[in-house]
Amino acid sequence: MVDMNQIREDALKQIDASDSLGELDALRVSLLGKRGSIQSLMKEMKNLPKEEKPSFGAAVNELKQSVSEAIEKQKEVLAKKALxxxxxxxxxxxxxxxxxxxxxxxxxxxxVERELEDLFVGLGYSVIEGDEVTTDFYCFERANIPQGHPARDMQDSLFIDNEKLLRTHTTAIQMQVLEESAPNPIKVVCPGKVYRRDDDDATHSHQFMQMEGLVIGENVPLSDLKGTLEFVARKMFGKDREIRFRPSYFPFTEPSVEVDVTCHMCNGKGCPTCKGTGWIEILGAGEVHPNVLRMAGYDPDKMNGFAFGVGLERIAMLKYGIDDIRHFYTNDRRFNETFDRFD
Known part of the structure; x- marks a missing residue:
């Protein structure tokens, strides 16, 4: 005779001893599966007398039910443990x-470009960008630099063909703005890359960035230019900065000036950074030349204005203490990461 109680006891011990859901599932198959030890008990019925078969079948079903309930309870315990x-x-x-x-x-x-744009937009300027490839006409002739003029030697240029070249200054944008706006007032800044054949060293590059400004209206004095540049210098380099004008020459302005700012390292007292002068040159500027106005369709007897141009690399080098212009174009992440705190 089969000892149902012993089978139940052995099965419950194995179930209680199972330590994982996988182990418990394997035990379920070995006990209750089609070929499991408990399921195979039903094969014993054929050997029993007819009158014992019902009680034997009922005992096997009871055994299966108790084992199934024990497995479900252990399953809950092991699932909670696994969780x-x-x-x-x-x-x-x-x-x-x-x-x-x-x-x-x-x-x-x-x-630096974004900071300057924000400053000038706050002063009522518009930001205008143009094509890096321009024509000799807008790059030179409209800027009062005719063919054969010695001033072209200052901007030995990268021509694509006889007429097209990579712009040598963003003045090319200003010349187009003048032509399109005449005879109305203008107040714009023009940022962008410019290109010149030049030596590559710590302070020079064949490619650099400029931002030029142009203001045209009635009775625009040079003092407005100085006030504008003084405001920008103090915003960029500190509230104690002063600027000065020095006479210079640019074909598209008359009079023309170089603009210096007091050294941010020594506050104008003289140091190695400013070579003992107390001043650092930052940009060129001047009153727009009457010829430039006349060629664009303005009457220089009624309208005048000023223009200025600044190299963004120079501003960035002064503002952040960068010692080599080539750092800007090396694509070195370590260099860019230095300025993460300024974003």
């Missing part, structure tokens, strides 16, 4: 510092 272990292993220590995601940041030239 607790997962929670414990994946627990986050909220006292640890968070992980800062890696992200790119702006090149200092972009930082």
């Amino acid at each position: 607790n272990e997962k929670i414990e292993s994946e627990k986050i220590d909220i006292t640890l510092p968070g992980l800062r995601p890696s992200h790119g940041n702006l090149n200092p030239l972009n930082l």
Whole structure:
């Protein structure tokens, strides 16, 4: 005779001893599966007398039910245990510092460009950008630099063909704005890349960035230019900065000036940065030449204005203490990451 109680006792011990859901499922199959030890008890019925078969079948079914209930209870226990272990292993220590995601940041030239644009927009200027490839007509002739003029030697240029070239200054944008706006007032700044054949060293590059400004109206004095540039210099380099004008020459302005700002390192007292002068040159400017106005369709007896042009690399080098212009174009992430705090 089959000892049902012993089979039940052995099965319950195995169920209680199971330590994982996988182990319990394997035990379920070995006990209750089609070829399991409990299910195979039904094969014994054929050897029993007819009158014992009903009681034997009922006992086997009771055994199967009790084992199934024990397996379900153990399954709940093991599932809770597995969940607790997962929670414990994946627990986050909220006292640890968070992980800062890696992200790119702006090149200092972009930082300076945006800062200057914000300043000039606040003064009522519009920001105008143009094509890097322009024509000799707008780059030189409209800027009062005719063919054969010695001033062209100052901007030995990168021509694509006899007429087209990479612009040598963003004055080319201003000349188009003048032509399109005549005879109306103008107040614009024009940022962008410019190109000149030049030696590549710590302070020179064949490619650099400029921002030029142009104001045209009735009775626009040179003092407005000085006030504008003084405001910008103090915003960019500090509230104690002063500027000065020195006579110079540019074909498209008359009179023309070089603009210096008091050295931010020594506050004008003289140091190695400013070569002992107390001043650092930052840009060129002047009153728009009457010929430039006349060629664009303005009457220079009724309208006048001023223009200025600044190299963004020079501003960035002074503002951030950068010692080599080539750093701006090396695509070295370590250089850009230095300026993450200024974004």
